[in-house]
Amino acid sequence: MSPAILGLLIFTLGPIVASLLLSFTDYNIISDPEWVGLKNYVDMFEERLFWQALRVSAIYSVVSVPLGLTLSLGLAVLLNHAMRGISIFRSIYYMPTVISGVGVAMLWRWLFNAEFGVINVLLDGIGIEGPAWLLDANWALPALIITSLWGIGGTTLIFLAGLQAIPEELYEAAEIDGAGLWSRFWSVTLPLISNVTFFNLVLGIIGALQVFTDAFVITRGGPNHATLFLSVYLYQHAFQYLNMGYASAIAWFMFFVVMLLTVLVFKSSPLWVYYESGRQEK
Amino acid sequence: MATSPGAVPFWRTRRGQRRLTTIAVLVALCAGAAVILLPFFWMVSTALKPAEQVYLSPPVWVPIPPRFENAAEVLTRVPFNRYALNTFVIVAMVMIGTLFSCSFAAYGFARINAPGRNLIFMLVLATLMLPGAVTLVPTYLMFNSVGWVDTFLPLIVPAFFGNAFSIFLLRQYYLTIPIELEEAAKIDGASHYRIWWSIILPLSKPVLATIAVFTFVGTYNDFFTPLIYLSNEDNYTIAVALSFFQGSPRIGPQMHLLMAAVTMSIIPPLLLYVAAQRYFVRGIVMSGIKG
Numbered sequence: 001m002s003p004a005i006l007g008l009l010i011f012t013l014g015p016i017v018a019s020l021l022l023s024f025t026d027y028n029i030i031s032d033p034e035w036v037g038l039k040n041y042v043d044m045f046e047e048r049l050f051w052q053a054l055r056v057s058a059i060y061s062v063v064s065v066p067l068g069l070t071l072s073l074g075l076a077v078l079l080n081h082a083m084r085g086i087s088i089f090r091s092i093y094y095m096p097t098v099i100s101g102v103g104v105a106m107l108w109r110w111l112f113n114a115e116f117g118v119i120n121v122l123l124d125g126i127g128i129e130g131p132a133w134l135l136d137a138n139w140a141l142p143a144l145i146i147t148s149l150w151g152i153g154g155t156t157l158i159f160l161a162g163l164q165a166i167p168e169e170l171y172e173a174a175e176i177d178g179a180g181l182w183s184r185f186w187s188v189t190l191p192l193i194s195n196v197t198f199f200n201l202v203l204g205i206i207g208a209l210q211v212f213t214d215a216f217v218i219t220r221g222g223p224n225h226a227t228l229f230l231s232v233y234l235y236q237h238a239f240q241y242l243n244m245g246y247a248s249a250i251a252w253f254m255f256f257v258v259m260l261l262t263v264l265v266f267k268s269s270p271l272w273v274y275y276e277s278g279r280q281e282k
Numbered sequence: 283m284a285t286s287p288g289a290v291p292f293w294r295t296r297r298g299q300r301r302l303t304t305i306a307v308l309v310a311l312c313a314g315a316a317v318i319l320l321p322f323f324w325m326v327s328t329a330l331k332p333a334e335q336v337y338l339s340p341p342v343w344v345p346i347p348p349r350f351e352n353a354a355e356v357l358t359r360v361p362f363n364r365y366a367l368n369t370f371v372i373v374a375m376v377m378i379g380t381l382f383s384c385s386f387a388a389y390g391f392a393r394i395n396a397p398g399r400n401l402i403f404m405l406v407l408a409t410l411m412l413p414g415a416v417t418l419v420p421t422y423l424m425f426n427s428v429g430w431v432d433t434f435l436p437l438i439v440p441a442f443f444g445n446a447f448s449i450f451l452l453r454q455y456y457l458t459i460p461i462e463l464e465e466a467a468k469i470d471g472a473s474h475y476r477i478w479w480s481i482i483l484p485l486s487k488p489v490l491a492t493i494a495v496f497t498f499v500g501t502y503n504d505f506f507t508p509l510i511y512l513s514n515e516d517n518y519t520i521a522v523a524l525s526f527f528q529g530s531p532r533i534g535p536q537m538h539l540l541m542a543a544v545t546m547s548i549i550p551p552l553l554l555y556v557a558a559q560r561y562f563v564r565g566i567v568m569s570g571i572k573g
Contacts, residue, residue, distance in 0.1 A: 007443020
């Protein structure tokens with residue numbers, strides 16, 4: 001057990017404290033850190049680009065997380081249908097998750113190419129003139145959201161595991177009561193899957209606020225800062241401008257936001273998450 | 283038409299309904315699968331084109347004859363083998379470190395009653411919630427001050443100190459192993475190390491395999507860590523090297539070479555996925571259980 005405790009101290013608890021302290025300093029690695037109090041935080045809230053980065057991360061999270069959850073639940077319901085060959089589909093849908101990374105990000109750059117990318121070629125085929133995507137400040141962020149939806153396979157499989165745990169009798173009972181497909185989904189599946197939805201929602205929020213590879217490789221934060229995610233903004237300050245103190249302040253702000261959202265989701269969960277033990281109370 | 287009035291048409295019967303649902307599901311799944319596979323198709327198609335077929339409108343969907351020389355050309359223009367070797371050294375070391383340290387720590391959390399054990403376990407779990415950004419700068423400064431920047435050490439050494447997620451998965455698994463086996467060994471005078479090595483580890487092969495495949499894929503695909511720590515081109519991993527191909531003097535904007543490189547880069551995780559699919563599925567399901 002001891003290496004884990006040591007590791008926890010060296011690679012997690014120590015850096016957390018150090019990072020908090022650094023966020024109150026001005027430090028560029030070359031000269032000694034200088035204590036500046038709350039200056040980094042004050043500067044941050046007065047910086048236009050910080051607000052832009054916050055806006056980009058917020059829009060991305062608010063759109064991609066619910067959209068991803070809805071699509072992956074729908075997909076999981078389809079994949080839960082008993083039929084021959086269904087496991088082939090499961091393998092296909094999960095595949096993008098396994099190879100996600102820089103290669104796939106480069107691929108999406110090419111897919112979104114304004115003139116010769118396959119997306120605009122196909123749109124052209126049905127008579128729609130596609131936007132310039134990554135070159136257009138209005139379309140670059142939507143392009144990254146679309147990219148994120150390609151990788152919903154992991155969330156889908158977690159939903160699928162949840163769906164398979166729902167007892168078949170409940171559906172049969174509902175069917176005898178005359179419930180159609182839609183009302184069975186609405187009154188049996190959705191409540192019984194809500195704890196999995198909760199899990200996926202928390203993970204989704206944490207993940208969406210930390211997106212880096214796609215934003216960095218596909219658009220480099222541009223055009224005109226349209227995809228300047230908080231993580232990219234932090235990277236620039238830490239490793240391009242060597243503003244280690246300011247970068248730490250950004251990190252702590254991100255930490256605060258993630259914590260706040262997680263607490264909100266946890267606090268709201270009794271309203272919409274259905275737990276087994278709740279049955280006896282009724 | 284042949285049915286007599288009053289008879290229920292086939293599609294209104296239970297079996298008919300079932301058949302119709304299956305067809306609808308099949309159509310939807312095929313459409314979705316096409317969306318998932320199209321990017322791969324486009325990637326391979328571009329990777330096999332001669333330069334003059336890349337920027338054409340309407341596009342060439344299937345290049346005939348396919349130009350397999352693109353891959354060879356990538357290998358001569360950039361030291362791709364070098365990047366691959368770097369990547370596999372790092373991946374192998376991280377896998378060894380993770381499996382060793384996490385199974386060891388998890389054994390402690392599952393079996394040894396030390397004071398404060400549960401508190402420490404909660405702390406380990408809490409680190410799962412922490413955005414990596416918070417520890418990023420101090421960790422970088424720490425490795426920088428010991429002169430490890432631009433070596434593989436910052437990428438490998440942390441793995442030998444465990445990670446919360448794998449420890450959690452292993453601990454949950456160990457708790458399901460009946461303790462009687464170990465008690466017999468204890469009576470025979472076996473130490474905790476001995477029990478861990480000769481009883482627990484052999485019994486936990488499936489979960490170790492699951493962690494191994496996820497560690498492989500996670501480390502192989504990791505971009506951020508090598509990006510900030512490795513600056514000498516000789517040390518690049520495949521992921522970092524790829525990200526600099528676009529616009530580099532050697533590959534430049536030549537999309538067919540870029541896609542050939544991307545195609546080669548996804549082959550290892552893809553092969554692993556095909557070979558060890560059940561471990562991936564198992565891992566996902568296990569991670570979902572705690573929700």
